[in-house]
Every structure is written in C-alpha cells, then in structure tokens.
Amino acid sequence: MPNEWITRESGNLSLQHEWTLVHYQALTSLVARYGDTAKNHAVSLGGITQLDTAGAALIVKLLGIENAKQQAANSLPTKQQALLVRVAEAMETPLDVEPANNNRIVDALATVGQQMVGLWSQQRQLLAFIGLVLATLFSLLFRPHRWRFTATIAHIHSSGLNAVPIVALLTFMVGAVVAFLGATVLQDFGATVYTIDLxxxxxxxxxxxxxxxxxLAGRTASAFTAQLGAMKSNEEIDALQAQGLDPIELLVLPRVIALLISLPLLAFVGMLSGLVGGAMVATLSLDISISQFMTTLQKDVSVSHFLVGLSKAPVFAFVIGVIGCLEGFKVSGSAQSVGSHTTSSVVQSIFMVILIDALAALFFMELGW
Amino acid sequence: MVATTQAENEQDEQPVITVKGLVNRFGSVIVHEDLDLTLKQGEILGVVGGSGTGKSVLLRSIVGLKRPNGGTIDVLGSRLNELNEQQRSQVERRFGVLFQRGALFSSLNLQENVALPLIEHAKLSRKDAEYLARIKLSLVGLPAKAALQFPESLSGGMVKRAALARALALDPDILFLDEPTAGLDPIGAAAFDQLLVTLRDALGFSVFLVTHDLDTLYAACDRVAVLSQKRVLVADTLENVANTDDEWVQAYFNGPRGRAAQYAANASTSGLKE
Structure with a gap:
C-alpha cells in the first residue's frame, strides 16, 4: 500500500501519483526508506500526476539538488518542471537554522542578570521620567495660556467622574464588611460601639x-498605557516630536493633572461611602442608631485622620499617572508589546501605591498624627 | 513560459472566479452595483481604479470577509453564498491572501507565521511544517537567517515577501494581493513583480492583484480590470484597456506616469529580444 508512490522495477525507481501536501507524512517515510537506493539508481518522474511545493521539496530531498534539476528536465511536463527547478533552487541555500546552543545553568544565570539589569534600568527610567514630567510641569506653571484645559477636563471626566459609581459601590461594601468583622470581634469584649471608631x-x-x-490603577493606568502605546506604534508620538511639539506637555501633563484632581475627590467619595456602609450595618444589625453613630464620629475621630488620608491621594495619583504614561511610551510596535506593557503598568502602579502607603503609615505613626 | 501559460488560458474555458451582478453597500453609500468580473485559470489580473472605487471591497467580498448585498460569486466551481460553513472553509483553504500591510502575526517569527496554516490545516508536525516554511521563505527570496526573526524587525520589502510566503503556504489555487508593491522602493517593487511572475509560472496559480502601481501592470499582469462608476468598466489586455475611450482610463494610462511606465516596459521587452 505505501508503495503506491514509489515503485521499483529491476533496481530503478519510478515515482507516481500525487506528490502533494496531503500525503506529506507517508511520502516523508518513503523518501527516508528509498534515500540510499535513489542515489545509485535511475529514477523516473514520469508517473507523477500532481505536484506541489511540498512534494517537490521531498523529491529534491530524495534525489539531491542537481540530480532533481536534471530529472525534471527529462521527464516532467513544463509546468511541474518549472516548479521542481524553482524549489530545488530555493533549497540550495542552507535551510537549517538552529538557535544558539544553550547551556541551562548559563541560561539561568543570564536570565537572572537580565532581570536585575532590567529592573534597575526600569527604576532609573521611572525616576528620569518623573523628573521630566515635574520639570515640564514647573516650566508651564506660570504660563496659563499653554495649559490644556479641554484635554484635562476630558480626562477628569473619563478617569474621575466615570469612576465614581464603581468606587462608591466597592467602598460601601468593604465598609459593611469591616463593620461586621469589627462587631464580631468586639462583641466578646462588650465593646460593640467601638465598631464605629474602627x-x-x-x-x-x-x-x-x-x-x-x-x-484607578487598574482602570486608568491601563487605559493610559494602551492609549499612548497605540499612538506610539502608529508613530503619532514621533509625528508630534517632528512638528516640534512636546508629547510630555500635550499628552502626559493633562493625564497626570487630571488624576491629581480626580483621585482626592474619588478618595473623598470612597471615605463617605465606606462610612455609609459601616453605618448601615451598625443600624440594621448592631442596634446602634444613626444619631449615636454621628455623635461618636464627631466626638472620637478628629479631622486630622481625614487629612492624613487625603494627603496621600495626590502622591498616589502622580505615581499612577506617571507609570501609566511611561509604560505607554515604552511600547514598541507589536500588539504583544501593548499587552505586556499594559499588564506591567497595572502591576507596577498597584505595587507602588501599596508600598508608598506602607511607608506613609510608618511615617505618620512615628509622628503621632 | 508566459506565452505557454497564456496559450493554455485560451483553451481553458472554466474561469476560476466568476462574479455576476455584485452589489455592495455601506449604509446608503453604494460601492458596487451590478458588477461583473471573471478571473481565468493561471492568469494575473490587475484590478485598478481611483481611490474609493471599492477595489479592496471587491477583494474582501470574494475572499469572504464581507458579505455582498447582492449578486453571485462563483469560485472554483462552487457558489460561495450557498455553501455551509465547513464547505466554505474548504474553498477558502485554496485561497492565499496578501494584505496591504502584510498582516504577519506579530507574536510569531517568520517560519512560525508560514508554518501555522501547515500545522492547522495540513496537520503536519511542527518540525515538518517549519522545514517546509523555510523552503517557502527561501522560495520568495528571504535568507535562511530571517526565519527566526520577528515581523517588527523587518523592512517593508521583507514583510511583503514573508507575507507572500505565508499566502503560498498551502499552495493556493488563487492568490489575492492587495497593493503588494505599495511602500516598496522601485528596485524592491520590480523584484517583487518578477518574483510573482516566476512563481505563477512555476506553481500555476491565478492571481487577483489590486494595485496602483503602473509598472506592476506592465511587468506582471496578463489582463487589467478597471473599476469605475460602481462596476468593472473594462477588463481586457493592457493595450485594449489603454485605448478605451474613458476620461479616467485615459488620464491613468496616458498621463505622465502611465507613459513613463509604458516606455520602461517597451524598453525592457525590446532589450530582451535583442
């Protein structure tokens, strides 16, 4: 059965039927089997009814390049002859490309080294970019005619106003959870009322x-990276620079300033909404009335806590905006690059937000605020 | 060799593509109305027309990326809009499409780009598929070391060649090219025209070539179809098309660029005869 394609008569081989991609696997094993015979015996190609590039490649493999060209001229119709010659020519150049020989230990060390250098250069880039943004910000501070009001307002709309419902809902639910949790623990001490303070x-x-x-880091940093990344791969940022316009001034500052305005407002919404969530749990399941909740709040909690919380918002906003924009500028061409930088921008900005928050918590505690 | 292929065409009566009464609309904008076109076996058909005359839309409706609003398209003996999904996929496997900007998959290197249809449709092992892919890349004139490169690190000419190799992966019967020489330098474009003719003669596919490039028309095309006024104004050999009495056709073929391309083509053929 497999001898359908190659038959052997008195030592000479003759190829026949369809030498096409469909039969590639069967043909490959035949070519391997008759490889030695073909070198020393005459081969006729006259019986071939159909030929494509895959089949031609196998014939060239079977006969060798020079031999295949000769045989083609002898026994094939014009069209298939041209195909076989063309494929044989294509196979003259060495086709085997092996990736560089790799040693696993060396590879692992190299990867560690690359990662470390990458991390270091990433931090340097971030610092340099922060410097660039701040320098541009201060240079424009006293030139209000160059402030981009329209763009800034548009970004406040999309990253601030549109985020209000989700922020409010999320903090409301977390507020309720914290109240439940506090009540469960404090009940044992008969101090349920301190849930309000918690x-x-x-x-x-x-x-x-x-x-x-x-x-905001998940919602807006990723959006900034994708927007600027798409502009980068479309050469829009190069076009701005070639026209003598500053992409930092036009693209980055409106976004960063929009976040500097949005995040404190969103944080305020979050605080209120969390308190409302706590108050709801307190009134509905802990027998604490609304008025009791309000008076305890006024009596026990000083305004400095509110200010401490709110003071972190601009710092977070700046970090999120800058990381989102910087990752966008790092995008290079491919769609994959946009994806990996978007991921990286979200991970980095959440990481930085939590890191700064931890440092700030230590700082405020030591100062006793 | 071109002459023999043309002689064979005349004997071959069954065209590979027959478009009849095609209608394409986008909202209230009518792009094609009652458009007829045929592509014969083994020929290179150049499709030209001003910007916005729906050349690419025509290509997209034939390869099945846009559903026409009316009319029929027969490809390789089957009527496209009457096929079910599986039959349609069978027919579409016999197409090779080269998109205007190459459309190489950016997350795969060149040999993986070409090997993908071989692995998915022809069920070859990865090793076999990549070996064949390297032959295809060599066939379109790319060096072996390019096989491991990613599309973003390639020049425009190399992208076009690699995209051609991918379009040829399954040895298609019909090759669709959307402005293959746009954005190439004249030397690269001329080499591409030459490559196309050589491969057509060797592999025997038919070519549906959308182009603006007059030199390609003179160097590679057997017939030229002019799209104008929502239909195919004329589809014939280059000389007959150039003599058509139509304002746009005259401006196109007998304008300064058209005459330059004609002069170059004549010079190169007479040079060959000597």
Whole structure:
C-alpha cells in the first residue's frame, strides 16, 4: 500500500501519483526508506500526476539538488518542471537554522542578570521620567495660556467622574464588611460601639484613599498605557516630536493633572461611602442608631485622620499617572508589546501605591498624627 | 513560459472566479452595483481604479470577509453564498491572501507565521511544517537567517515577501494581493513583480492583484480590470484597456506616469529580444 508512490522495477525507481501536501507524512517515510537506493539508481518522474511545493521539496530531498534539476528536465511536463527547478533552487541555500546552543545553568544565570539589569534600568527610567514630567510641569506653571484645559477636563471626566459609581459601590461594601468583622470581634469584649471608631479610622486614614487608588490603577493606568502605546506604534508620538511639539506637555501633563484632581475627590467619595456602609450595618444589625453613630464620629475621630488620608491621594495619583504614561511610551510596535506593557503598568502602579502607603503609615505613626 | 501559460488560458474555458451582478453597500453609500468580473485559470489580473472605487471591497467580498448585498460569486466551481460553513472553509483553504500591510502575526517569527496554516490545516508536525516554511521563505527570496526573526524587525520589502510566503503556504489555487508593491522602493517593487511572475509560472496559480502601481501592470499582469462608476468598466489586455475611450482610463494610462511606465516596459521587452 505505501508503495503506491514509489515503485521499483529491476533496481530503478519510478515515482507516481500525487506528490502533494496531503500525503506529506507517508511520502516523508518513503523518501527516508528509498534515500540510499535513489542515489545509485535511475529514477523516473514520469508517473507523477500532481505536484506541489511540498512534494517537490521531498523529491529534491530524495534525489539531491542537481540530480532533481536534471530529472525534471527529462521527464516532467513544463509546468511541474518549472516548479521542481524553482524549489530545488530555493533549497540550495542552507535551510537549517538552529538557535544558539544553550547551556541551562548559563541560561539561568543570564536570565537572572537580565532581570536585575532590567529592573534597575526600569527604576532609573521611572525616576528620569518623573523628573521630566515635574520639570515640564514647573516650566508651564506660570504660563496659563499653554495649559490644556479641554484635554484635562476630558480626562477628569473619563478617569474621575466615570469612576465614581464603581468606587462608591466597592467602598460601601468593604465598609459593611469591616463593620461586621469589627462587631464580631468586639462583641466578646462588650465593646460593640467601638465598631464605629474602627470603620471611621480605617476608612479615613487608609481604605478610602487606598481602594480608590487601586481601582484607578487598574482602570486608568491601563487605559493610559494602551492609549499612548497605540499612538506610539502608529508613530503619532514621533509625528508630534517632528512638528516640534512636546508629547510630555500635550499628552502626559493633562493625564497626570487630571488624576491629581480626580483621585482626592474619588478618595473623598470612597471615605463617605465606606462610612455609609459601616453605618448601615451598625443600624440594621448592631442596634446602634444613626444619631449615636454621628455623635461618636464627631466626638472620637478628629479631622486630622481625614487629612492624613487625603494627603496621600495626590502622591498616589502622580505615581499612577506617571507609570501609566511611561509604560505607554515604552511600547514598541507589536500588539504583544501593548499587552505586556499594559499588564506591567497595572502591576507596577498597584505595587507602588501599596508600598508608598506602607511607608506613609510608618511615617505618620512615628509622628503621632 | 508566459506565452505557454497564456496559450493554455485560451483553451481553458472554466474561469476560476466568476462574479455576476455584485452589489455592495455601506449604509446608503453604494460601492458596487451590478458588477461583473471573471478571473481565468493561471492568469494575473490587475484590478485598478481611483481611490474609493471599492477595489479592496471587491477583494474582501470574494475572499469572504464581507458579505455582498447582492449578486453571485462563483469560485472554483462552487457558489460561495450557498455553501455551509465547513464547505466554505474548504474553498477558502485554496485561497492565499496578501494584505496591504502584510498582516504577519506579530507574536510569531517568520517560519512560525508560514508554518501555522501547515500545522492547522495540513496537520503536519511542527518540525515538518517549519522545514517546509523555510523552503517557502527561501522560495520568495528571504535568507535562511530571517526565519527566526520577528515581523517588527523587518523592512517593508521583507514583510511583503514573508507575507507572500505565508499566502503560498498551502499552495493556493488563487492568490489575492492587495497593493503588494505599495511602500516598496522601485528596485524592491520590480523584484517583487518578477518574483510573482516566476512563481505563477512555476506553481500555476491565478492571481487577483489590486494595485496602483503602473509598472506592476506592465511587468506582471496578463489582463487589467478597471473599476469605475460602481462596476468593472473594462477588463481586457493592457493595450485594449489603454485605448478605451474613458476620461479616467485615459488620464491613468496616458498621463505622465502611465507613459513613463509604458516606455520602461517597451524598453525592457525590446532589450530582451535583442
């Protein structure tokens, strides 16, 4: 059965039937089997009814390049002859390309080294970019005619206003959870009423701003990276520079300033909404009335906690905006690059937000604020 | 060799593509109305027309990327809009399409780009498929070391060649090319025209070539179809088309660029005869 394609008569081989891609696997094994015979015996190609590039490649493999060209001229119709000659010519150049020989230990060390150098250069790039953005910001501070109001307002709309519902909902639910959790623990000490303090402290100092910042990092940093990345791969950023326009001034500052305005407002929304969530749990399941909740809030919680929480918002906003934009500028051409930089921008900005928050918590605690 | 192929065409009565009464609309904008066109076995058909006359739309409706609003398209003996999905996929496997900007998959290197249809459709092992892919890349004139490169690191001419290799992966019966020489330098474009004719003579496919490039028309095309006023104004050999009494056709073929291309083509053929 497999001898259908190659038959042997008195030592000479003759090829026949369809030498096409469909039969590639069967043909490959035949070519391997008759490889030696073909070198020393006459081969006739006259019986071939159909030929494509895959089949031609196998014939060239079977006969060798020079031999295949000769045989083609002898026994094939014009069209198939041209095909076989063309494929034989194509196979004259060496086709085997093997990736460089690799040693696993050396590879692992090289990867570690590359990662470390990459991490270091990434931090340097981030610092340099922060410097660039700040320098541009200060140079424009006293030239209001160059402020980009329209772009800034548009970004406040998309990254701030449009995020209000999701921030409010999320912090409301976390507020309720914190209240439940506090009540469960504090009940054992008969101190259920301190649930109010727990919710108030945690949301004013930490959760309001932190949750808003994390949501913004996921929602807006990724959007910035994708927007600027698409512009980068479409050469729009090069076009701006070639026209003598500053992409930092036109693209980055409106985004960063929009976040500087949006995030404190979102953090405020988050704080209020978290308190409302706590208050709902307190009234509905802990027998604490609304008025009791309000008076405890006023009595126990000073305004400094609110200010401590809110003071972190601009820092977070700046970091999220700058990382989102920088990752966008790093995009290079391919669609894959846009994806990996978007991921990287979200991971980096959430990481930085939590890191800064931890450092800030230490700082404020030491100062006793 | 070109002459023999043309002689064979005349004997071959069954065209590979027959478009009849094609209608394409986008909202209230009518792109094609009652458009007829045929592509014969083994020929290179150049499709020309001003910007916005729907050359690419015509290509997209034949390869099945846009559903026509009316009319029939017969490809290789089957009527496209009457086929079910599986039959349609069978027919589409016999197409090779080269998109205007190459459309190479950016996350795969060149040999993987070409090997993908071989692995998915022809069920070859990865090793066999990549070996064949390297032959295809060599066939379109790319060096072996390019096989491991990614599309983003290639020049425009190399992208076009690699895209051609991918379009040829399954040995298609019909090759669709959308402005293959746009963005190439004149030397690269001339080499591409030559390559196309050589491969057509060797592999025997038919070519549906959308182009703006007058030199390609003179160097590679057997027939030229002019799209104008929502239909095919004329489809014939280059000389007959150039003599058509139509304002746009005259401006196109007998304008300064048209005359230059004609002069170059005549010079090169008479040079060959000597």
């Amino acid at each position: 919710v108030a402290f945690s949301f004013l100092r930490e959760f309001g701003v932190l949750l808003a910042a994390i949501l």
